[in-house]
Amino acid sequence: SAVISQKPSRDICQRGTSLTIQCQVDSQVTMMFWYRQQPGQSLTLIATANQGSEATYESGFVIDKFPISRPNLTFSTLTVSNMSPEDSSIYLCSVRGDETQYFGPGTRLLVL
Amino acid sequence: RKEVEQDPGPFNVPEGATVAFNCTYSNSASQSFFWYRQDCRKEPKLLMSVYSSGNEDGRFTAQLNRASQYISLLIRDSKLSDSATYLCVVNSWGSGAGSYQLTFGKGTKLSVIP
Numbered sequence: 001s002a003v004i005s006q007k008p009s010r011d012i013c014q015r016g017t018s019l020t021i022q023c024q025v026d027s028q029v030t031m032m033f034w035y036r037q038q039p040g041q042s043l044t045l046i047a048t049a050n051q052g053s054e055a056t057y058e059s060g061f062v063i064d065k066f067p068i069s070r071p072n073l074t075f076s077t078l079t080v081s082n083m084s085p086e087d088s089s090i091y092l093c094s095v096r097g098d099e100t101q102y103f104g105p106g107t108r109l110l111v112l
Numbered sequence: 113r114k115e116v117e118q119d120p121g122p123f124n125v126p127e128g129a130t131v132a133f134n135c136t137y138s139n140s141a142s143q144s145f146f147w148y149r150q151d152c153r154k155e156p157k158l159l160m161s162v163y164s165s166g167n168e169d170g171r172f173t174a175q176l177n178r179a180s181q182y183i184s185l186l187i188r189d190s191k192l193s194d195s196a197t198y199l200c201v202v203n204s205w206g207s208g209a210g211s212y213q214l215t216f217g218k219g220t221k222l223s224v225i226p
C-alpha cells in the first residue's frame with residue numbers, strides 16, 4: 001500500500017479566498033486522483049492528475065475553480081479557488097494500488 | 113437512478129449480532145467491486161474485495177450477484193470496533209479520464225452497542 005500525506009489537515013477560510021492543498025506519496029505513481037466528500041454524501045471524483053499533462057476533470061468540475069498541478073510522480077496540488085460556503089468539504093487525494101485505491105487522510109475545509 | 117445505492121442506515125446493533133448491508137449498482141459493465149470502511153473523521157480504507165464466488169475474511173463475508181447487480185456484506189459476531197461507515201464501491205470504465213474509476217455509495221453507518 002502507498003503512504004499518502006496531505007497538507008493542511010484542516011483550514012477555515014473566508015469566502016472569496018483560495019486554498020491550495022498538497023498531496024505527497026511515498027512512491028512514484030502515474031495517476032493521482034482528487035475527491036471531495038461533502039457532509040452526508042459519497043466521495044465524488046473531482047479530477048485525475050497525470051504527471052506532465054493537463055488534469056482530466058469530471059462533469060461539474062472545471063479547471064478555473066479547481067486548478068491542479070502535478071510537477072512530478074510523487075506530488076500534486078489541488079487549489080480551491082474563489083471559495084464559497086458550498087465548498088466546505090473534505091478533500092482527499094488518492095492513488096491506485098495493486099487492487100484498488102488508497103486515500104490520504106483528507107483536508108477538512110470550512111468556508112465562512 | 114444513482115450509480116451505487118446502499119441501505120440508508122443507520123444500523124444500531126448489539127455486540128455479537130449479525131448484520132448485513134446491501135448495495136446495488138447501475139452500470140452492468142462494472143468490472144470490480146469493493147467494500148471500504150470509513151471511521152469517523154478518517155479516510156476510507158479498503159475492507160475487502162468482492163468476487164462472484166463470494167469471499168470471506170474472518171467475520172466478514174462479501175457476495176456479488178452480477179445478474180442482479182447486487183453486492184452484500186455480512187458481519188458476524190459484531191464487535192464495538194466494527195462501528196464505522198461501510199462504503200460500497202464499484203470500479204467502472206470512465207470515458208472522461210480514459211481509465212477505470214471508482215464510484216462510491218453514500219455509505220451505511222453501523223453502530224455496535226455494548
